[in-house]
Amino acid sequence: xxVSVDQRKPPTSRLxxxxxxxxxxxxxxxxxxxxxxxxxxxxxxxxxxxxxxxxEQSSGLGFGEKTVEFVGFDNFIEGxxxxxxxxxxxxxxxxxxxxxxxxxxxxxxxxxxxDSATQRAANIFRLPLLIPYMxxxxxxxxxxxxxxxxxxxxxxxxxxxVGIDANFYSGEMIWVSIGNLMAWGAIGFNMLIIYASLRSxxxxxxxxxxxxxxxxxxxxxxxxxxxxxxxxxxxxVLAIIGxxxxxxxxxxxxxxxPETVTRDFTPIMAIYDWAFAQGEFNYAAALSIILAxxxxxxxxxxxxxxxxxxxx
Numbered sequence: 001x002x003v004s005v006d007q008r009k010p011p012t013s014r015l016x017x018x019x020x021x022x023x024x025x026x027x028x029x030x031x032x033x034x035x036x037x038x039x040x041x042x043x044x045x046x047x048x049x050x051x052x053x054x055x056e057q058s059s060g061l062g063f064g065e066k067t068v069e070f071v072g073f074d075n076f077i078e079g080x081x082x083x084x085x086x087x088x089x090x091x092x093x094x095x096x097x098x099x100x101x102x103x104x105x106x107x108x109x110x111x112x113x114x115d116s117a118t119q120r121a122a123n124i125f126r127l128p129l130l131i132p133y134m135x136x137x138x139x140x141x142x143x144x145x146x147x148x149x150x151x152x153x154x155x156x157x158x159x160x161x162v163g164i165d166a167n168f169y170s171g172e173m174i175w176v177s178i179g180n181l182m183a184w185g186a187i188g189f190n191m192l193i194i195y196a197s198l199r200s201x202x203x204x205x206x207x208x209x210x211x212x213x214x215x216x217x218x219x220x221x222x223x224x225x226x227x228x229x230x231x232x233x234x235x236x237v238l239a240i241i242g243x244x245x246x247x248x249x250x251x252x253x254x255x256x257x258p259e260t261v262t263r264d265f266t267p268i269m270a271i272y273d274w275a276f277a278q279g280e281f282n283y284a285a286a287l288s289i290i291l292a293x294x295x296x297x298x299x300x301x302x303x304x305x306x307x308x309x310x311x312x
Contacts, residue, residue: 045292052076052286056279068282075286084264085287089244089294092266096243099179104236106183107190111228112220114191115198126192133189141252144181149256169257178249186242190235197231198224233307237299244295247272267291 055071079085110129114122132140148168150156159166168177201224209219225232247268254261254269263277264270271291275284 045289048285048288051282052289053282055282075283076290078283079286079290082287085267085270085290088264088267088270089291092244092246095175095179096240099182100236100239100243102179103183103186103190103239104232107187107194107235108225108232110187110191111194111198112224114195115224116216116220122195126195130188130192132184133186135185137185137248138252140185141181141249144177144184145252145256148177169253169260171260174253174257174260178246178253181249182243182246186239190239193235194228194231197228201227230307233303236306237303240299240302241295244298245291 052075053070053072054068055075056066056068058066114126117125135143147153147155150167150169155168156166167173205223205227206219209223214222245268246266250261250265250269251272254263254265263273267287268291271284271287274280274287
């Protein structure tokens with residue numbers, strides 16, 4: 001006796017349960033990330049928001065016992081009126097306007113070169129280009145502080161030999177020195193992400209363009225770069241977040257040139273100074289919330305303005 005089609009189908013009551021199990025299994029892989037995000041991002045943010053609503057005050061002309069009092073948004077009002085904090089924000093913003101496009105352009109060029117090379121050549125050069133990113137930031141900064149040193153570093157004598165007098169710790173060169181350090185560490189990371197995005201594009205698209213007579217430059221400009229536009233937006237947003245929160249690089253440079261790199265040279269340095277040098281933890285918490293709002297707003301605006309589908 002033939003079995004009907006309906007009898008061969010699995011019971012429909014089991015399908016939703018099976019789908020739920022598969023969905024839960026896939027979602028479980030994101031659990032470590034969300035746990036880390038909650039513990040190291042959400043919880044500190046909530047604690048900083050709570051601390052920003054209080055202020056430690058002294059009675060008796062500053063000689064009495066200190067008490068913590070609720071002041072509402074007074075710390076935020078003072079932060080928005082803090083000229084030194086916003087000067088450091090403007091300083092870093094101007095630096096980002098120059099540094100981030102330069103890093104992105106170099107990353108794209110390297111990714112395009114790797115994509116145009118043979119697979120064997122790409123495998124040979126890919127790891128050396130990524131090594132600077134693999135070096136811890138503090139170690140990389142110490143290396144470049146040594147290289148820039150006019151006393152023991154090799155770079156100053158080499159430039160003196162060709163008649164170039166360059167002081168990498170001067171006010172005119174300090175941002176160039178920091179920018180070179182950031183580019184040295186970031187280009188390899190961005191290049192690898194862009195290169196992986198290029199490799200995911202079907203090669204038939206490139207072959208069709210070559211058959212139609214397109215040059216390598218035309219294919220790169222009209223096909224490859226538009227294909228990785230979302231990847232470029234992602235790497236740029238990450239660069240914006242990282243640059244506006246720059247801290248370790250100028251802190252180590254400050255040990256060599258404290259007259260150039262002041263204690264409020266960047267927003268994070270200003271917040272660190274208020275918290276650990278002056279002991280104003282509540283005010284520093286308010287400044288950190290303001291900085292988080294600025295970074296989030298700038299990143300969201302950039303993402304919204306650039307991550308749009310191209311019109312036909």
